Amino acid sequence: MRVSIVINGRAYEDEVEDRTLLSDFIRHQAGLTGTHVGCEHGVCGACTVQLDGEPVRSCLMLAVQANARSLRTVEGLAGPDGELSALQRAFTEHHALQCGFCTAGFLMAADALLRRRPGALTETEIREELAGNLCRCTGYEGIVAAVRAAAAETGG
Amino acid sequence: MTTRLVGAPLTRREDARVLRGETRYVDDIAIPGVAHAAFVRSPHASALIRSISVPQPAQADGLLAVITGRDLDGLRPFPVMEPNGARVAEGEAHPVLPLDDVRYAGQPVAAVIARTRALAEDAAELVEVEYEARDPVLSPRASDLALMSWSRRTGDVDVAFAAAAHVVSGRYALPRLVAAPMESRGAVAEYDAGEDALTMWCSAQDIHRSRAQLSHILGRDEASIHLIIPDVGGAFGSKGVIAPEVAAIAVAAIRLGIPVKWTEDRLENLVGAYQGRGIEGDVELALSADGRMLALRARLWADLGGYLLTTTPVPPHTAATLITGVYDIPVADVEVIGARTHKVPTGPYRGAGRPDAAYMIERLVDQAARELELDRIELRRRNLIRRFPHRTPTGLEYDSGDYEHCLDLALELAGRDEPSRTRPADTARGTGIGMYVERAGGAFESARIELHAGGRFVIDSSSSPHGQGHDITFAQIAADRLQTEPGMIELRFGDSASSPGGVGTFGSRSVAQAGSAVALAADAMVGEGAGLAAHLLGVDVGAVALTAGGFVGSPEGGSEALSWPELAEAASDPARTPPARDPGPLEAVARFESANVFSSGAHAADVDIDRETGQLTIRRLVAVDDAGTLINPLLVHGQVIGGVVQALGECLVEEAVYDEDGQMRSGSFLDYSLLTAAEIPPIITGEVETPTPLNPLGAKGAGEGGAVGALPAVANAVADALGGRHVEPPYTADKLWRALHEPVSGTRSEPMSRR
Numbered sequence: 001m002r003v004s005i006v007i008n009g010r011a012y013e014d015e016v017e018d019r020t021l022l023s024d025f026i027r028h029q030a031g032l033t034g035t036h037v038g039c040e041h042g043v044c045g046a047c048t049v050q051l052d053g054e055p056v057r058s059c060l061m062l063a064v065q066a067n068a069r070s071l072r073t074v075e076g077l078a079g080p081d082g083e084l085s086a087l088q089r090a091f092t093e094h095h096a097l098q099c100g101f102c103t104a105g106f107l108m109a110a111d112a113l114l115r116r117r118p119g120a121l122t123e124t125e126i127r128e129e130l131a132g133n134l135c136r137c138t139g140y141e142g143i144v145a146a147v148r149a150a151a152a153e154t155g156g
Numbered sequence: 157m158t159t160r161l162v163g164a165p166l167t168r169r170e171d172a173r174v175l176r177g178e179t180r181y182v183d184d185i186a187i188p189g190v191a192h193a194a195f196v197r198s199p200h201a202s203a204l205i206r207s208i209s210v211p212q213p214a215q216a217d218g219l220l221a222v223i224t225g226r227d228l229d230g231l232r233p234f235p236v237m238e239p240n241g242a243r244v245a246e247g248e249a250h251p252v253l254p255l256d257d258v259r260y261a262g263q264p265v266a267a268v269i270a271r272t273r274a275l276a277e278d279a280a281e282l283v284e285v286e287y288e289a290r291d292p293v294l295s296p297r298a299s300d301l302a303l304m305s306w307s308r309r310t311g312d313v314d315v316a317f318a319a320a321a322h323v324v325s326g327r328y329a330l331p332r333l334v335a336a337p338m339e340s341r342g343a344v345a346e347y348d349a350g351e352d353a354l355t356m357w358c359s360a361q362d363i364h365r366s367r368a369q370l371s372h373i374l375g376r377d378e379a380s381i382h383l384i385i386p387d388v389g390g391a392f393g394s395k396g397v398i399a400p401e402v403a404a405i406a407v408a409a410i411r412l413g414i415p416v417k418w419t420e421d422r423l424e425n426l427v428g429a430y431q432g433r434g435i436e437g438d439v440e441l442a443l444s445a446d447g448r449m450l451a452l453r454a455r456l457w458a459d460l461g462g463y464l465l466t467t468t469p470v471p472p473h474t475a476a477t478l479i480t481g482v483y484d485i486p487v488a489d490v491e492v493i494g495a496r497t498h499k500v501p502t503g504p505y506r507g508a509g510r511p512d513a514a515y516m517i518e519r520l521v522d523q524a525a526r527e528l529e530l531d532r533i534e535l536r537r538r539n540l541i542r543r544f545p546h547r548t549p550t551g552l553e554y555d556s557g558d559y560e561h562c563l564d565l566a567l568e569l570a571g572r573d574e575p576s577r578t579r580p581a582d583t584a585r586g587t588g589i590g591m592y593v594e595r596a597g598g599a600f601e602s603a604r605i606e607l608h609a610g611g612r613f614v615i616d617s618s619s620s621p622h623g624q625g626h627d628i629t630f631a632q633i634a635a636d637r638l639q640t641e642p643g644m645i646e647l648r649f650g651d652s653a654s655s656p657g658g659v660g661t662f663g664s665r666s667v668a669q670a671g672s673a674v675a676l677a678a679d680a681m682v683g684e685g686a687g688l689a690a691h692l693l694g695v696d697v698g699a700v701a702l703t704a705g706g707f708v709g710s711p712e713g714g715s716e717a718l719s720w721p722e723l724a725e726a727a728s729d730p731a732r733t734p735p736a737r738d739p740g741p742l743e744a745v746a747r748f749e750s751a752n753v754f755s756s757g758a759h760a761a762d763v764d765i766d767r768e769t770g771q772l773t774i775r776r777l778v779a780v781d782d783a784g785t786l787i788n789p790l791l792v793h794g795q796v797i798g799g800v801v802q803a804l805g806e807c808l809v810e811e812a813v814y815d816e817d818g819q820m821r822s823g824s825f826l827d828y829s830l831l832t833a834a835e836i837p838p839i840i841t842g843e844v845e846t847p848t849p850l851n852p853l854g855a856k857g858a859g860e861g862g863a864v865g866a867l868p869a870v871a872n873a874v875a876d877a878l879g880g881r882h883v884e885p886p887y888t889a890d891k892l893w894r895a896l897h898e899p900v901s902g903t904r905s906e907p908m909s910r911r
Contacts, residue, residue: 019274033184034177036389038338039422043825046338074177084175092171095794099623100174101181101338101389131834134825136338136390137623138794139801140833 003067007032008076016063023047025063026073034074034104038134045133048105049073055112074104077111086153087111090146098137105133110147119155123148161632161642162853165790168625179387182342182359183419190344191220193405193418194276196266196283197428198258201292201498201818202462205256208266211282218275221412222283223267223404225255231407234397235372236464239473241551242306250463250501252373252403258287259462260500261819262427267404269416292498292818296436296457299495303460304469306476310549311487316451320442324524328516329436329884332459332812334828335505337622339389340425343402344417345409354406355382359389361396362620362660363652369466373403378652385650388622392802393504394429395622396662397466401428426823430468431812432505434459435475435512437492439520441485447530449485449539452549454516456492461501468501469494474509474595477550481517482559482591482756483539488549498818504662506802506863507594514592518868519875519882522588526880532589532872536563554593554754557782558846563591565842566758566780584765584896586877590868593756596783596857597668597850600749602656603677605634607685607727607742611705611720613638613645615677618658619670620650624859625791626666630674632787633853637678639704640720656745664857667787668753672851676746679852684742689718691734692726753848755856757781759800759865761873770893772874774804774837777866782844784856789843792858796841799862805831806863807870807885 004013005025012030026035026049038046040059047058050072078084087110090096097103113121113129121129126147127140135143173179210222233249253264266283270276293299317323343358354376360366360383367383370376388395405416420429437456443449456479458472476492525532537560546554566589579585604616617630626649631642638645648654658670682702690697693709693716700709706719718726723742726732730739760778765771779800786792809829813822822828847854867885874887883895 017274027184028186031186032177033181034179036181036339037183038340039825041422041824041826044338044422074175078176084172088175091175092167095167095790097171097174098625098794098798099338099388099390100170100179103174104177107175127833127836131832134338134830134832136336136392136802136830137798139797139799139839140836141797141839142794144833 001064003063005066006070008072018064020063021059022061022063022066023058026058032073032075036101036104038102043134045109046102046105048108048133050108050112053112055109074107077107087114087150090150094142094146094149096138096142096146102133102135106130106135106143109133114151114154119151121148121151161636162787164632164788166628166632166642166788167790168628170627181339181387181389182344182357185344185357185386187344187346187415190415190417191269191271191412192273192276193401193408193416194268194273194280195264195401196268196280196285198261198263198265200258200287200289201261202290203258203287204290205254205258206286206288209284210266211279216279216282218271219279220269221408223253223408224265225251225253228252228407230375232373232375234466235369237467237469239306239469241308242304242469242473244464244469245303248303248464248496250400250465252400259498262500264401264404264428267408269408269412294497294499294814294818296459296495296497299497301496302493303464303496304472304494305492306473307491308550309489313451313453313487313489316487317442320450321445322443322528323440324443324520324527325438325440326520326523326882327438328519330433330512330515332431332434332502333505333806333810334426334431334812335392335394335429336830337390337392337394340420340422341395341399341429342419343405344415345406346415347409347413349413353380353382354410356406357384357386358398358402359395360385360398361391361622361662363650363655364658365396365660366398367652369398370403370406374406383652385620391622392506393432393508393662396660397430397503422825423823426828427820428500430465430501430503432502432508433512434502435472437516439479439516441520441524443524443528447528447535447538449483452480452485452488454479454490458492458494459497459499459502460494461497461499463501465501465503467503471502471504471509475512477552478510478513478593478595479517480548480550481514482541482593484541485549490550499814506799507860508663510592510594510860510864511803511867514590514864514868515871518590519871522872522875533567536591552595553751555848555850556846557593557754557756558844559591559756562756562758562780562782562844565844566760566778569778569780569840569842570760582767584767584877586763586873588761588869588872588876589758590865590872591758592864592868593754594664594857594861594864595752596664596755597750597753598665599659599669600747601658601670601673602745602747603670603673604656604745605677605681607681607720607724609724611640611644611724614648615645615674616648616654616656617670617674618656619661619666622661624666624795625788629667629787629791630671633671633674634678637675638681639702664755664859667853667855668851668857669748671787671855672853673746673748675852676748677744680744680746681742684744685720685723688723688727688733688742692718692732748851750850753784753850753856755781755783755858755861757861757865759869761869763870763873763877765877765892765896767896770889770896772808772887772892774870776838776840777804777869778840779862779865780842780844781858781861781865782846783858783861785845785847785854786843787853787855793841795858796862797839799860800839800866801831801836803863803866806867807887809886811886
């Protein structure tokens, strides 16, 4: 069937099979390869995007389910002038990424968290909120520190 | 040198691309008309192949070809390394696709190439393979075929044991683990028939080994293979040998004349990518009445799987040679047998034999302290190696270290901020120390440096990163030596068309080897620059000195400066460059080679075990690591924490579980768990910097220490909590509950039977 999905403010219209995963539509049909596929069974969170503002795993949704809805991916995080967001800046300052493959998923989950829970978050809260995303490189220390710093900055 | 970038915690420059979603991992590479591969895999751990019936292209939508072992005449199986002194079985190398039999569940049997991945998976369903299943061999001790073996006996071990006041022994086992990088494996192959040139984009640790393996398997000159390493989403040792599937798609691209892509999915990665650890052993230590270690015996069995991949023999050899750890044990008798079993092959996974050795010797030392009624720390102090270089009875030469300093710092940090002393009722509490020494560095790498307009340097390094942060680290090394800013230095990696010669990114060796090559290339560039400056100033090269941003010389009547941008301009100007030199960018190449360097460390763990449930809580982990001179402490810290957390996963949850039929039962991320952010205890780190004398940086390696030291520290803490009772990781609630509640059959160990 033909779907039209708005991603980062732009409409992408294309034919999809019924079985086409949303993650595959984003990556291979819309060409937005910043979203990564780590497990395709909903555990690792690498493919996390925001659907109408809420974080979802794009490997657990079909493209047709996102028809006529609005998505935000990692490519849509920086400001219109290309300036990195406070969260993105905090990730590099706190060495929150090594290989970078899980990073987009963490950013999209953390960005939604910061909007849902503005203001300072405790370390425990951040760790529990991010427990749906896996990182094999960093041991999470830098990621938690980055989200905490961004929470303090954006909520302050 | 006046600027001191070495030692500065600079942030990485590749982060911005990642954070904007602008990276290019191998599956992101879109080539028009690319076909996709899916693989038919063996459902049996061991079986004869009776027949394979494949669909013709017309029989399935989008199907282009099916390739089986019978279509691979002329291809060789994987090349296999022979570690120093090891015997490696002939004829047991992993084939690209099998002809007659399969030796692990998940082994690729046929490659199905179609227009899309979904259509390739559909067509794979039409491939019919008739198998005659056989009983699998699953335990290395039960195997009758050694794929590799290594042994070494130094000194009169039997006499030492016979004369010893105490003999302490232990039996240890580590399960197989999955490296599980977040990006699984994959490649794109494109063939130009006119040029007979194969181009491969491969998610791999390095170009050199991948290209050499492809060259061997395909029987094709390395020069006709252009290998490109795009962004790589982690490896941890698991991408140092190409997947058999990668060689299969190279064949497909050559035969079909169209580009072919394979992207491994997670389920394939869990069952089909080579695994780590999978080793067990009996280790025995002879001690004097006052606790001096006199001799060690060890017999290890490694579960190598169904075939040899290129580096399969390496980790068991590393484990065997490091089995005496940080201790001055004069004589030893060590043997390792790498047994064939019907499981996916093993290979390097972060630590690659080092955690195995540290786990066994450190558990044994704790057991010795218990039996001799000596303090665990005191027993270690009496036996630590203190003089370097130190030749081990297993044949290694430790270059440098300060093991007692690491131990003291770990104890100090562990004592400084003790986690809550209030112990919940019904809790068994334990503490543990684990020490380690890690073989790092070794072999050669190289670098080429060019000076471009504006004083910008471009460095091609032979070593490529997959998350470690080579770029800023190498820029710091070069900038200090060139007296310029890191922003003036661009690093290039991972393209066989421009890379100088090297070996690869593995074994905590990138900074020590490739970083040293960058340092030497930068020094050579300074020599080139000085020569040109001297020519331009009309002075002797000895009258020219490096200074911030360039050189100063002292021609008669005063001092003149020549900046790197001015030298760049002059080098390309025929009127100004020396007549003996062709005009063009200043250039220098350097190769660096050294023997192994040895990192070390001491980790400490505090644990609680709930007596009611057996649940283990790691309350805190202290990690003190000595990686020699640190170039970028921010990135080193990231390596240490990342390694520690992988070790904690090994302690708590990770295990590749096989059932009695040889089926892997932990074949998804639901069953093979990785720790999440919510499960990580507080980790306190400390650094000791004992520079190695073997390279110009003094740097050793930091990539694996975290994963090596934390395992024995937690293992000793768990045994301490259990009153000395030994349990193998992962420390699941089930095992610990049994250990707490089932009767103990004597804690004193019995000597090994004589061999």
